[in-house]
Amino acid sequence: SDFARIDHHRQLRTGFPEVIWGQDKTTEQILTLFRAYAARNQAAIATRIEPDRIPRLQAQLPELTYDSIARIAALQPQLPQPQPGRLAVVSAGTSDLPVAEEAAVVAELWGFRVDRIRDVGVAGLHRLLAERSRLDQADVLIVVAGMEGALPSVIAGLVACPIIAVPTSVGYGASFQGLAALLSMLNSCAPGMGVVNIDNGFGAAQLAGRILRRLHRLGRSDDQ
Amino acid sequence: SDFARIDHHRQLRTGFPEVIWGQDKTTEQILTLFRAYAARNQAAIATRIEPDRIPRLQAQLPELTYDSIARIAALQPQLPQPQPGRLAVVSAGTSDLPVAEEAAVVAELWGFRVDRIRDVGVAGLHRLLAERSRLDQADVLIVVAGMEGALPSVIAGLVACPIIAVPTSVGYGASFQGLAALLSMLNSCAPGMGVVNIDNGFGAAQLAGRILRRLHRLGRSDDQ
Amino acid sequence: SDFARIDHHRQLRTGFPEVIWGQDKTTEQILTLFRAYAARNQAAIATRIEPDRIPRLQAQLPELTYDSIARIAALQPQLPQPQPGRLAVVSAGTSDLPVAEEAAVVAELWGFRVDRIRDVGVAGLHRLLAERSRLDQADVLIVVAGMEGALPSVIAGLVACPIIAVPTSVGYGASFQGLAALLSMLNSCAPGMGVVNIDNGFGAAQLAGRILRRLHRLGRSDDQ
Amino acid sequence: SDFARIDHHRQLRTGFPEVIWGQDKTTEQILTLFRAYAARNQAAIATRIEPDRIPRLQAQLPELTYDSIARIAALQPQLPQPQPGRLAVVSAGTSDLPVAEEAAVVAELWGFRVDRIRDVGVAGLHRLLAERSRLDQADVLIVVAGMEGALPSVIAGLVACPIIAVPTSVGYGASFQGLAALLSMLNSCAPGMGVVNIDNGFGAAQLAGRILRRLHRLGRSDDQ
Amino acid sequence: SDFARIDHHRQLRTGFPEVIWGQDKTTEQILTLFRAYAARNQAAIATRIEPDRIPRLQAQLPELTYDSIARIAALQPQLPQPQPGRLAVVSAGTSDLPVAEEAAVVAELWGFRVDRIRDVGVAGLHRLLAERSRLDQADVLIVVAGMEGALPSVIAGLVACPIIAVPTSVGYGASFQGLAALLSMLNSCAPGMGVVNIDNGFGAAQLAGRILRRLHRLGRSDDQ
Amino acid sequence: SDFARIDHHRQLRTGFPEVIWGQDKTTEQILTLFRAYAARNQAAIATRIEPDRIPRLQAQLPELTYDSIARIAALQPQLPQPQPGRLAVVSAGTSDLPVAEEAAVVAELWGFRVDRIRDVGVAGLHRLLAERSRLDQADVLIVVAGMEGALPSVIAGLVACPIIAVPTSVGYGASFQGLAALLSMLNSCAPGMGVVNIDNGFGAAQLAGRILRRLHRLGRSDDQ
Amino acid sequence: SDFARIDHHRQLRTGFPEVIWGQDKTTEQILTLFRAYAARNQAAIATRIEPDRIPRLQAQLPELTYDSIARIAALQPQLPQPQPGRLAVVSAGTSDLPVAEEAAVVAELWGFRVDRIRDVGVAGLHRLLAERSRLDQADVLIVVAGMEGALPSVIAGLVACPIIAVPTSVGYGASFQGLAALLSMLNSCAPGMGVVNIDNGFGAAQLAGRILRRLHRLGRSDDQ
Amino acid sequence: SDFARIDHHRQLRTGFPEVIWGQDKTTEQILTLFRAYAARNQAAIATRIEPDRIPRLQAQLPELTYDSIARIAALQPQLPQPQPGRLAVVSAGTSDLPVAEEAAVVAELWGFRVDRIRDVGVAGLHRLLAERSRLDQADVLIVVAGMEGALPSVIAGLVACPIIAVPTSVGYGASFQGLAALLSMLNSCAPGMGVVNIDNGFGAAQLAGRILRRLHRLGRSDDQ
């Protein structure tokens, strides 16, 4: 194809393959890219695929799977290799689910185990405190919240593992499409978190994946 | 004076006298205003008075008192009448104290009892939870926080009384001089709070005072 | 349901039950939540419900009521207990009505009496001044305004009760979807008001409700 | 001088001479420009001149006058010709005086009569309403306000003459150096005003002057 | 109607009647307001009326006129009284016409004569310079421009009359829906202009009308 | 001390002790806090301490060390326990050094080994590519850059380990005190990075520390 | 036509004819403008023409050509004269193609040769480095990128020719419709580039064209 | 030095040597960098050097020259080689001179001839039109303007050569430190310009230099 040059070495360099960003591409372009991966017998993931595109895509690629909450389409010729570590995806409210699922589904497609802890926003703190043991067991936490985005700050003061904070565009008025949550997370009084773009579940999954894989390598080499 | 017309009826209309905003006035102007109140034997409060102005002001008005943390100067010919209700001023970190004290000192100068709960930021949640009974006893809470400004959201989910949220300019970088904390409070997932301007301890005190006085009146008349 | 954990203790902690935020939820999710409340014989309120969802919702829940201006759907197994105090909802222009009604309808569903004072924007000051006695009778004022958002400032200088200022997204151009009104209210030269998020009628109702309930309690206990 | 080419025809084209913007110029450059006007026996005005520059300027130009509130330095070889019409400069608070005086002093240096109405901010509406006859007599009103900037909106609904609204940088926090007042004025629900830049007293004076001169010309020619 | 209180005295106070802001109102509300004016035999103007509402409005009010470029609907029981002075509406590009026409049509409905000078943007300066005599004849200029909004600055340096600058939302990218043009006009290096809100043709017309009427009055009284 | 309640359990919960934020505290307050830690024989770190405070602090606490580039003061009763893993701190330009050193010095005070890779901004790509083996050896990379903030994006496409991106306030004009670099990093086309606040070297160090410690634990437990 | 005055001398002054901005014009207006050019036998280009307008336009102007990626419609009575120099249009990702093609197609319609280098974003640096000889051969580079907009910075450090940086609105969340990429390019640590508006392929083409034509003239005259 | 790695090959790659950014460096660091260049007998330029640093720098490097308007310090072991083409630097007002001189002095230090056209802001258009022949003779124009930044738009419609637009931070209020001028230039209705960062005279000089050198090369090779 003349519109794209797939970065087939990215997996070698960074450990994770290039993922197709669906939002600004035509369905024709997405099909061409899926086929290019299929031709090499490689798995391929596309994010930000609206449901109305699926019939057309699946007509051409019957083996394509689709998760309608995460809006992710994928081709997986074989099951992913199981990956080390425990990732938990924590979300503040029901409305944050699509972003939380983008993170969780991508991580699972890459072979990571994911624990989902949902609807534990800070307005009802007991819901979060009731899940402390699941929080403590995780090696990495992805914490997803919109509106005032306070959840990662509260969690960062409770646990020892690294936290990936994902602001969402959930909210209205002075949330300015997620800006309030983003600023909140960047200014957390509790250190220990890295922030990704608003609604960027995918980026959170990759950062979590890099940490978990590295942990594994480090642990082993340290023991030698 | 030709530069100001003091609103002597404000107390009658709103229950609280006009307060002198010190920041953009010359020391000469501030003196003139204090004298105008003194001439009527009225108490007068000036906020945002930097310490280096005090010697000059006290040379002219020896009875002027000054609180250097709250940066408030006041003339009080007699003690204020005790006011009803319980106000607590909660602050997230040491750096938020000047704003918290602006609220507390103004409220005390007007006759309200103030309970101060300090350094209970969300990075160490147990510090806040250890103070739940003091929080529950208050009729109004003023909650002061900078950085990510999450404290009022957490408290609003724990208590039943009205909350006045005060964002502070404490922070740096993407706090944008208090904007992050302000947006956080406006977008709180826990309802029940009203927000005032960044660093506006004075405004919080007046809103608290209006609530407490009204509560009093309402309670009594309801009982009749 | 696995997508939400309803905070059934919120009423105990804060005095008000959790309310369903409709905007980012699927109709299926909203139905599930209504049923969860109905199963416990509890009242349930959902805000930000567009009219086109109502037929589907009422087909499943025939007893569901809907206010099309406030965009509020509710299930009320029994009438709410009457609440103390006088709340007035003041709005600047006709276009601000949906937000003003979100506040008024929520307050009424919770049992508060509401006085509505409409279309008294500052461009025709006599309209406001003609209503001074209704303003003076209120224990709490919710003041709703878009565009330049000056109405709460003017009212705060006239009355003694606490004011909850609600900026609306009404306007165009440099109103930036309500930012102008929001900033105006935060910077009011007349103190005594707390500001909620742009278009946040619901949050204003809850803050008003907290004040009115507290007033009641305070008044009584003071008299003892 | 090689750093500036004075626009000596501006008076012919626009009715008002070029005025020296002092803020970003060296004292040496300001002196050179005053001398260039003096050499042609023309009046010259410089704005934004801090007081500490005056001794050096007056040492060279002893006839230079200086208004320390308006921060304006001027050379006037002869008195200005009296100009038609009635201009009133209205200001909301004491802190707005420097900007109001920049407008008033420039207008007077050009020969206009100026009525000053001060400290009539909307927090005490009776102060403004007490001055309605002075407001009604004016042909043009310059209205200067910081903080929430509501004053021009209120006045525009009361009077029939054109209003020039001047936001000031007075305020703090979410005033964002005058942005709140600026947006407020641009979004006024009361039409009939034109807005100038934050703190731009000079621009307001020139717009007022253009209106008053034109009124004069128009009135006369219409009568013929 | 219970949703609006028409300000019937506004004409007496300000010289111009209240105008109906159509954008956020239901068609039913707009009809009700038109009928309220018609019942008093008064002219009524509604702005921001999209064409698809017209059939329904005209079915009820057959005498309603509509200008589809200006998006203005009006009821005029009799011709307006001719007004004094010369108003010119200058626009930078074809895309700015709807805003320019909003100004021009409102002014004409109120009885003012309007000269339209179109497509004279600064990219082809000769087009503007070719119209200097029409510019010089005007008593007030309304200058409408989007994109970089430079046109009012260039004109303000060429003419002596007051200028009303109207930024439009025409543009894309870093125009931020008219913000670039707005800031440009507020920061003009050529003084003598007042700025109204982005796309606010109506506000420009009213300011122009206030100036022209006042000029008239002033001219006459000066001659006595 | 009544102004602060030190969170002595934070180390237990999160693995790292509370650190003193120096910027908004008085020297007296900082001394009190250092003494509180010293009284328990605990190490204590204070960030954002300007050099002019050091003489006064060291007069009271002679064993206090100070790093003048990182602006960090510390009391360390004993050497920190060596920590696992390899952390590299990469910086784009000389002007970014203070932030990079805040990260590096904090990490070293906590016992981590730090490799510093300096002045490898993208304007001279060969400088970065020449250091690829040091980049590949790291388990976590902290990448510090101001201006356009492109360095983390370029590195994230080259390596497999997690990246912590730190925007700095280095730049001018449209860098808006680090906003440009911050947005750049949040929008990176290369995934695998988490972003911290502008100039937040401390937060980056803690996130890196959490990752490295967890890696260690995970690796070991996996091997069992 | 009375809605536009075509600037037929622009070609004489600037070397390039006026181009029709299609976005805010009616199809009728666009037709009228094409016909005005056709009547003079001149080529005419219209940008930002959505595909759904083409049937109606081609029904009237059968010879109209349309490029659906660049969204450009054109009438060319004869082939353009070949222009000097080598222009390369480099784009970061597939989603940036519409903007890159706006630049490339406009340049080709004016007679320039264009080399297209696609999908060479910085996440896979080898793709860019593999094209260094094509980059080095260009006399001007147009570099198009969205998201973090790092590509022009990286290229500016590699080549010697002038670079025109075009930020695109591709991205989401904190890209703020291209603002992140725009700021990135304005703050590039590698000098040698000029930035145009977000998505402004057309402006980039004209700047490139001006440079290439001038180079030609300069080269020749220097040799004499 | 361990704090910087000078990019000595930048001249080979881009045609221009690295320049020292002085603003955020210590005087000691600047000295070290100058000496590193001097040790290789290369010319070195440092920008953003405040005058108070010069005595210390010249005490160590007596041959250092300094331009106090441009704030540029330089070491030039030999005269630069004369460069091809004609560069004109046009500035709008006296206050823009430091930025204009940063561009002009850097260009001259690199061997380019510079024509300076000053104080030709759009408020007095005749001043600009009087210089049209100098404008037409230039091969590249650097146009420097603050406030509303309209000058490059006006010039771009008059001439055929490429234009480099430099917004300056000159202004106040809603200029937001140069943002207004920057947006103005990015949204110019007259195409043909590239914009650099606010106050970035240096970047403009380098872009101009790249164009002029390329022109030269192109011209020659075309003639062969």
Ligand SMILES: Nc1ncnc2c1ncn2[C@@H]1O[C@H](COP(=O)(O)O)[C@@H](O)[C@H]1O
């Ligand atoms: N109209 C509204 N405006 C603001 N917050 C609301 C509104 N309606 C409901 N909420 C809040 O949203 C929370 C529920 O969020 P969720 O769990 O996503 O349904 C409730 O507890 C309320 O605090």
Ligand SMILES: Nc1ncnc2c1ncn2[C@@H]1O[C@H](COP(=O)(O)O)[C@@H](O)[C@H]1O
């Ligand atoms: N350089 C720094 N940057 C960001 N946060 C910091 C820094 N230094 C200390 N802190 C945080 O500030 C908190 C202390 O705030 P305070 O109670 O005001 O001393 C600590 O627990 C840290 O989380």
Ligand SMILES: Nc1ncnc2c1ncn2[C@@H]1O[C@H](COP(=O)(O)O)[C@@H](O)[C@H]1O
């Ligand atoms: N795609 C484009 N991007 C930016 N400016 C454009 C574009 N297409 C046309 N223009 C400019 O818009 C001007 C025409 O505006 P108008 O008079 O409204 O048609 C032309 O002279 C061009 O300078």
Ligand SMILES: Nc1ncnc2c1ncn2[C@@H]1O[C@H](COP(=O)(O)O)[C@@H](O)[C@H]1O
């Ligand atoms: N006045 C200036 N404006 C913008 N960039 C500059 C300026 N002076 C130097 N630079 C850039 O800053 C880089 C040097 O940064 P540094 O390595 O920190 O000295 C140089 O290569 C130039 O690209």
Ligand SMILES: [Mg+2]
């Ligand atoms: Mg919930």
Ligand SMILES: [Mg+2]
């Ligand atoms: Mg603390």
Ligand SMILES: [Mg+2]
């Ligand atoms: Mg009305």
Ligand SMILES: [Mg+2]
């Ligand atoms: Mg006052």
Ligand SMILES: [Mg+2]
């Ligand atoms: Mg045109």
Ligand SMILES: [Mg+2]
């Ligand atoms: Mg360097």
Ligand SMILES: [Mg+2]
């Ligand atoms: Mg790609």
Ligand SMILES: [Mg+2]
């Ligand atoms: Mg000048």
